[in-house]
Amino acid sequence: MKGKWKNNLDEMQEQEMLHIEKNCFWLLYVMLAAAMIVQLAVTGEHRMVAGEFVCFMVVSVIMVAQCLRHGIWDRHLKPDGRTNLFVSIIAGAGAVLAQALIFYWKLSPAAAGISAVITFVITFVLCLTAMTFLTNFVKKKKQKLEKEDEDDD
Amino acid sequence: MKNLRLKAARALLDMSQKELADAVHVSRQTINAIEKGDYNPTIKLCRAICRVLHKTLDELFWEDEEDEG
Numbered sequence: 001m002k003g004k005w006k007n008n009l010d011e012m013q014e015q016e017m018l019h020i021e022k023n024c025f026w027l028l029y030v031m032l033a034a035a036m037i038v039q040l041a042v043t044g045e046h047r048m049v050a051g052e053f054v055c056f057m058v059v060s061v062i063m064v065a066q067c068l069r070h071g072i073w074d075r076h077l078k079p080d081g082r083t084n085l086f087v088s089i090i091a092g093a094g095a096v097l098a099q100a101l102i103f104y105w106k107l108s109p110a111a112a113g114i115s116a117v118i119t120f121v122i123t124f125v126l127c128l129t130a131m132t133f134l135t136n137f138v139k140k141k142k143q144k145l146e147k148e149d150e151d152d153d
Numbered sequence: 154m155k156n157l158r159l160k161a162a163r164a165l166l167d168m169s170q171k172e173l174a175d176a177v178h179v180s181r182q183t184i185n186a187i188e189k190g191d192y193n194p195t196i197k198l199c200r201a202i203c204r205v206l207h208k209t210l211d212e213l214f215w216e217d218e219e220d221e222g
Contacts, residue, residue: 010179
């Protein structure tokens with residue numbers, strides 16, 4: 001059994017494999033989100049995307065939880081108010097775009113406009129609140145991890 | 154940056170990339186990538202290569218500041 005699961009890759013191949021897996025993961029993640037939007041736009045049935053939605057959310061929650069556990073925020077963005085504001089605006093705009101693709105085209109321009117504003121505001125506020133909470137959490141976690149390393153010396 | 158010192162040390166022992174790769178349990182591609190400077194090996198692999206080629210880490214992998222730039 002032990003031999004069966006032996007890693008046949010050397011360290012460079014392992015790194016290349018991780019790189020391939022990372023790229024494929026993000027491709028799958030984005031395509032899954034796109035597939036849900038398309039299915040909702042075509043069928044209008046939320047039940048049709050329940051399976052995909054559960055998978056998407058489970059992966060998202062695990063990824064966020066693991067990053068927080070290790071005190072990791074992002075490769076490029078810093079955990080600060082500016083990032084939170086920027087990401088919340090992007091999230092709001094993304095939610096409006098997704099909603100537009102799914103059902104705004106069925107509404108009158110006035111109703112679509114009101115719905116877009118409400119969607120943007122709700123998404124923005126929720127995202128900003130969550131991001132602010134997570135930013136504080138990751139900062140505290142990072143400080144704790146740094147302190148643990150100091151104690152080990 | 155190419156690691157010519159590794160290539161020279163290997164040639165001195167009349168070893169092919171494949172033989173060195175087998176001796177340190179990696180693929181020939183990895184040895185080739187290290188010699189071409191396309192891959193930075195871990196300290197563990199550096200030490201294994203040094204042991205096989207009878208060289209020190211400094212002799213094979215140390216780079217002066219001007220080399221690094």
